[in-house]
Amino acid sequence: MDTILKRSWAEPYKMKMVELLKMTTRAQRSRAMKKAGYNTFLLRSEDVYIDLLTDSGTNAMSDRQWSALMLGDEAYAGSKSYYHMENAIQKYYGYKYIVPTHQGRGAENILSKVLIKKGDIIPGNMYFTTTRLHQELAGGKFVDIIVDEAHDPFNEHPFKGNVDLNKLEAVVKKYGAKRIPYVSIATNVNMAGGQPISMKNLKELRAYTQKKNIRIIHDMTRVAENAYFIQQREKGYEKRSIREIVKEICSLTDGATMSAKKDALVNIGGFMATNEWEVFEEARNLVVVYEGLHTYGGLAGRDMEAIAVGIEESLNDHHQRARVGQVEYLGNKMESYGIPIVKPVGGHGVFVDAKSFLPHLTQDDFPAQALAAEIYIESGVRTMERGIVSAGRKPNGEHYYPKLELVRFTVPRRVYTQAHTDVVAEAVAAVFERRKKIKGLRMVYEPKYLRFFQARFEPKV
Numbered sequence: 001m002d003t004i005l006k007r008s009w010a011e012p013y014k015m016k017m018v019e020l021l022k023m024t025t026r027a028q029r030s031r032a033m034k035k036a037g038y039n040t041f042l043l044r045s046e047d048v049y050i051d052l053l054t055d056s057g058t059n060a061m062s063d064r065q066w067s068a069l070m071l072g073d074e075a076y077a078g079s080k081s082y083y084h085m086e087n088a089i090q091k092y093y094g095y096k097y098i099v100p101t102h103q104g105r106g107a108e109n110i111l112s113k114v115l116i117k118k119g120d121i122i123p124g125n126m127y128f129t130t131t132r133l134h135q136e137l138a139g140g141k142f143v144d145i146i147v148d149e150a151h152d153p154f155n156e157h158p159f160k161g162n163v164d165l166n167k168l169e170a171v172v173k174k175y176g177a178k179r180i181p182y183v184s185i186a187t188n189v190n191m192a193g194g195q196p197i198s199m200k201n202l203k204e205l206r207a208y209t210q211k212k213n214i215r216i217i218h219d220m221t222r223v224a225e226n227a228y229f230i231q232q233r234e235k236g237y238e239k240r241s242i243r244e245i246v247k248e249i250c251s252l253t254d255g256a257t258m259s260a261k262k263d264a265l266v267n268i269g270g271f272m273a274t275n276e277w278e279v280f281e282e283a284r285n286l287v288v289v290y291e292g293l294h295t296y297g298g299l300a301g302r303d304m305e306a307i308a309v310g311i312e313e314s315l316n317d318h319h320q321r322a323r324v325g326q327v328e329y330l331g332n333k334m335e336s337y338g339i340p341i342v343k344p345v346g347g348h349g350v351f352v353d354a355k356s357f358l359p360h361l362t363q364d365d366f367p368a369q370a371l372a373a374e375i376y377i378e379s380g381v382r383t384m385e386r387g388i389v390s391a392g393r394k395p396n397g398e399h400y401y402p403k404l405e406l407v408r409f410t411v412p413r414r415v416y417t418q419a420h421t422d423v424v425a426e427a428v429a430a431v432f433e434r435r436k437k438i439k440g441l442r443m444v445y446e447p448k449y450l451r452f453f454q455a456r457f458e459p460k461v
Contacts, residue, residue: 104259194346365440
């Protein structure tokens with residue numbers, strides 16, 4: 001078995017179609033970056049060579065998924081495609097009631113409106129941008145209860161997505177269980193660097209919340225990747241399939257939100273799931289107001305068909321090994337060049353530690369934002385900031401100052417080759433060699449919400 005593990009692996013698919021990429025010069029990229037206000041979100045995709053901005057909706061669908069698109073039932077009410085998607089979610093995830101939405105944040109919006117009231121407290125294993133905003137808009141307050149190791153980029157704890165039960169107990173004692181509508185649990189915590197939660201920790205959390213009569217709501221966007229890490233790292237799960245582990249994870253929670261644009265391998269779509277009829281009934285009413293009828297929720301029938309197929313494909317062991325393996329390859333390549341990255345390497349991307357990369361800059365210089373801009377100018381590789389800009393502002397107007405200041409190299413599923421990955425690592429190494437010359441940025445435009453999407457910057461002199 002050890003000999004097999006040491007051998008090279010290859011992707012469990014072959015290519016039927018390619019998309020031609022635009023090659024640009026450094027001068028062209030410098031102009032494009034300036035025009036975009038040094039915000040990679042504002043670049044035009046046609047000016048990007050290798051796009052690692054996000055793995056959300058950027059995956060390559062399979063021939064089975066493309067075929068499924070042709071089977072889409074576009075009926076306004078009672079679409080059979082909805083029932084195909086509902087059946088897949090119930091079969092593979094185990095949740096009883098399903099509310100389709102156009103993507104994950106649609107599900108977050110509805111869930112927050114149903115469960116959160118003004119003054120509520122929502123503990124969670126590190127914030128995510130849209131999740132926290134919806135909680136705040138509904139009148140709640142997020143409290144971080146993730147283990148301390150998650151805030152240390154170089155700590156190699158295998159499950160940095162774990163909940164610190166002592167932190168949760170302190171929150172419950174301070175506010176009371178009745179003010180906590182649910183504990184928000186992400187599998188493969190994005191903002192921590194794509195770090196998993198262990199099954200052991202989740203079971204302990206489940207036991208605690210049952211005693212306190214508190215729900216667990218699951219952000220399951222990357223649950224299959226988390227299952228892969230449990231399979232590889234947690235004793236007793238090495239012979240369990242991804243499919244079995246995912247089902248067990250979901251069984252330990254009361255409901256979920258999902259952006260199907262990640263694990264489920266589609267370009268658009270999501271859902272809210274719950275095991276509570278009363279919650280489902282209210283959510284089903286609200287989806288009609290904000291998204292669309294309860295049997296399409298802002299999605300075309302063809303999108304729901306693709307999701308049904310994508311869910312099944314995402315649970316294939318060979319797929320997850322190749323998916324996470326490509327990310328690990330990129331992380332190992334960067335480490336070989338001495339580039340400081342979050343360790344262990346996460347499931348959906350490599351996160352470069354901008355504080356260590358640019359130690360001469362303070363967080364008020366927006367170092368991760370500056371580094372993402374420099375990487376694009378160097379190579380045409382688009383990444384994104386995950387630091388002070390993404391963290392946003394507190395209700396009193398002050399910046400949040402997260403301990404992690406990261407640049408995320410997010411790897412889309414089934415899209416790029418190993419050669420692309422080598423180009424990315426070499427580009428970062430080139431920027432690393434001239435890192436002392438990189439200057440910080442100042443923000444010249446800031447939108448009201450989720451500023452990292454649309455903020456604009458200028459280089460400091």
